[in-house]
Amino acid sequence: MAERKPLADSLAVHDQVYEALRQAVITGRIAPGVGVSLRSLAAELGVSPMPVRDAVRRLVAERALAINPANKRLSVPSLTADRLEQLSLARLWIEPELAARAAPHADAALLKRLHELDAAVDDALRLGDVDAYMTANHDFHFALYARAEAEVLLAMAGGLWLQIGPFMRVVFGRVGADGLVADRHAEAMEALKAHDAEGARRAIAADLSEGMDKMRMAVEAGR
Amino acid sequence: MAERKPLADSLAVHDQVYEALRQAVITGRIAPGVGVSLRSLAAELGVSPMPVRDAVRRLVAERALAINPANKRLSVPSLTADRLEQLSLARLWIEPELAARAAPHADAALLKRLHELDAAVDDALRLGDVDAYMTANHDFHFALYARAEAEVLLAMAGGLWLQIGPFMRVVFGRVGADGLVADRHAEAMEALKAHDAEGARRAIAADLSEGMDKMRMAVEAGR
């Protein structure tokens, strides 16, 4: 049980539900493999099953949720080494590319924002706050990528993060928050300041590479 | 108005609608930019607006359809050089990778099927049958990619084809079917026969590269 009010902000209900489910998936609140139902989700969020259907359709299309063709029951895709390998490969290609494209457009405002977000990442790590870490880390990367002016690639990257979310949670569950202290954010920001596209590309590639290595170890350890 | 029966095959209605709309988008039957409505589509397909909503949500998530945030009216994304460049880049990375991964698993059955599909491609080109060409070409590539045993990458490739579909139609509209006679399918099949992963990668990369060049020229000519 969670919210009760429809949160009549200004967004459509199904978008709010989408965001709520997205967070639930990324932060691992929905355990991989277990089945959930539209009506239960709807009741939990205090809305009718209708907008939940819409949000779920979207998440299924983005592969953040999987739907059993026989049961038609839906669940979070299970975490396999194979899936992780493919997602890693895709991220390692697309995200450094986005960073490189963003470098020429990096201005003072962006760097300021990135410094703030990086500080939030460090804070979350120091406190061991998993959710805060994942949010801040996500925001750091996408504040950067958004400057690449490459909408198609940006959307692809977004989809990949959504799919990799549950894996990140596993890292924390198995090796703890300490495992992730060293990021390459500072390195990336240095390169951005100098409008060094290749430097930014390398920094982000290294950042991702290290993170994905930890995930791989965590997944293998769990098998 | 068109069909009347729900085509009670065995698939869910919203999946049939999805497939119908997918084909409509890829083959360019829905012109980029013009708005379509759920109810009109539903009437055209002889179903209630409900499964159309589901299918459209899916296509929007896959970026095959775009939805104007103000109007909430939906349309096929317009064909810009920028979008084409990003889609080209992504395809040129992911599809050769899939071809390379498929090479070790290429067997006689696959090669037989590929030869059949390649023949269908040639037939369609000879006859100038645009729809048949696009279908056969799609099937050729994905019969191959499916053997890569890389579900995540395969899904990404599928999304890219969906987005590139309207561009392909433009090529035919502007330069005619003759522009595409030379494909690298034979080259790719040779490499597959020898289980030569790198050869397959190069062949597919060349095939894509040439096709995308033609699209770029067509788009630029249209501006």
Added chain:
DNA sequence: ACGCGTGCATTGTGATCGCAGTTCAATGTG
């Protein structure tokens, strides 16, 4: 004859209902 405002048709969204298939559990039977 031209421009502006008003009314109607249409849009997407969400809720509710009905239906067929499945799941699960308690029940009755060997």
Added chain:
DNA sequence: CACATTGAACTGCGATCACAATGCACGCGT
């Protein structure tokens, strides 16, 4: 006491209805 069977509850899917917002076109005023 173990097992099969049956029943009720629940599932997703599709249809229909209600509603607010938007777009379009006709008509009125000058």
